[in-house]
Amino acid sequence: MDSQQQQDQKQPSSIGQAIKQQVLKAWQPVPTLNSTIILFGILSVYFLSMGIVLNVYSGKINQQSFRYDAFCQGYPICDFTIALDTNYTAPVYIYYQLDNFYQNQRRYITSKSVEQLSGTKGLGVDDLSSCYPVITNAQMNKTVAIDGTPLTPTDPAIPCGLIAQSLFNDTFDISYELNNGTLVQVPVSSQGIAWPTDLEVYQNTDVSQQWYNVTDERFIVWMRVAAMPNFRKLWGVINQDLPQGRYSIVITNNYDSSQYGGKKYLVFSTTNQFGGKNEFLSVAYICVGVASSLVTIGFCLKKYFSRAGPKKL
Known part of the structure; x- marks a missing residue:
């Protein structure tokens, strides 16, 4: 084995060195005001839509219960x-x-x-x-x-x-x-x-x-x-x-x-495509949708007042 091969074996690879030194390239999302508004806006539309659909379908299910033990x-x-x-x-x-x-x-x-x-x-x-x-x-x-x-x-x-x-x-x-x-x-x-x-x-x-x-x-x-x-x-x-x-x-x-x-x-x-009658699931979706909508409105207000800024005298 010549000296060049021995030297190559002693030197760690660039990937291994990067892992040990924790300097690998990485990507980390940095949320901005606009991206946050878009994200919560999409969530609010999705959860509200699904909640309404589930509520409508659940309302079409026929169900009656009869107590008989007494x-x-x-x-x-x-x-x-x-x-x-x-x-x-x-x-x-x-x-x-x-x-x-x-x-x-x-x-x-x-x-x-x-x-x-x-x-x-x-x-x-x-x-x-x-x-x-x-x-x-x-x-x-x-x-x-x-x-x-x-x-x-x-x-x-x-x-x-x-x-x-x-x-x-x-x-x-x-x-x-x-x-x-x-x-x-x-x-x-x-x-x-x-x-x-x-x-x-x-x-x-x-x-x-x-x-x-x-x-x-x-x-x-x-x-x-x-x-x-x-x-x-x-x-x-x-x-x-x-x-x-x-x-x-x-x-x-x-x-x-x-x-x-x-x-x-x-x-x-x-039953229907979503299973049996389940009002809790539709209410849960609607609640999450309403919460996301309130967060979206809050960030929109924050953006609006940030743009307006204090008036100069």
């Missing part, structure tokens, strides 16, 4: 009559709403076994500590599997945990009442109500050892816990138009909301 209190099955005040275009989504139910409690959220729900076999009681305090069939108060096989009280409950134990299990049979009083059954499907990503995760282990089918989409929807104490979860979808009129709802009243002072509602709703 009416059905003490009855295992009750016939609940409702009236839809407008025509509902398919698909019509059926939700149940629970008030004052805190699914976001720390112990409640962690009380499940992801491995068990994904179909992992051979999990014993010692492997299901995450399901505490509901691990065994005795603690779950279940004695029969979904195929009719008796369950051993000391065996692991499948599924285990507090979330599964508190599963919402009211059911609704909906019928349309014709003018002559005849009732026409309205089919409600539970297919497609769960997230596709969740459907890939939930797998049955052994139906002769399970007290519930974990691939049931209503169960999967329940297992995705809500962040707020008042929440709605999708129960089913009606793939036909619902005309305005009276409907008879036969409710199997299994879920006791009086234990925690809660309320139960049945909700009918349609």
Whole structure:
């Protein structure tokens, strides 16, 4: 190796030297009064426009909710009559709403076994500590599997945990009442109500050892816990138009909301390109748009008075 090559190896590259000395070329935006006015002006137009559009679209969504827990209190099955005040275009989504139910409690959220729900076999009681305090069939108060096989009280409950134990299990049979009083059954499907990503995760282990089918989409929807104490979860979808009129709802009243002072509602709703009815989102956009507009006006006034300047005597 000649001396020139040795000298080149000893000298650091210009890029490496620039990085070490922190002298690389850089660009940093320097906001001016004009650029700030333009930026906030664009933001105000965007957020106000989106807020108005969302508000208009949300107003076109048909939605009605009916509280039934007080009416059905003490009855295992009750016939609940409702009236839809407008025509509902398919698909019509059926939700149940629970008030004052805190699914976001720390112990409640962690009380499940992801491995068990994904179909992992051979999990014993010692492997299901995450399901505490509901691990065994005795603690779950279940004695029969979904195929009719008796369950051993000391065996692991499948599924285990507090979330599964508190599963919402009211059911609704909906019928349309014709003018002559005849009732026409309205089919409600539970297919497609769960997230596709969740459907890939939930797998049955052994139906002769399970007290519930974990691939049931209503169960999967329940297992995705809500962040707020008042929440709605999708129960089913009606793939036909619902005309305005009276409907008879036969409710199997299994879920006791009086234990925690809660309320139960049945909700009918349609959707649009932006999803379900969501007035909060449109109000939030409008508020941000108004705030941006006020900032824009403030900078415009600042620019105007800066140009005017003090008058010379």
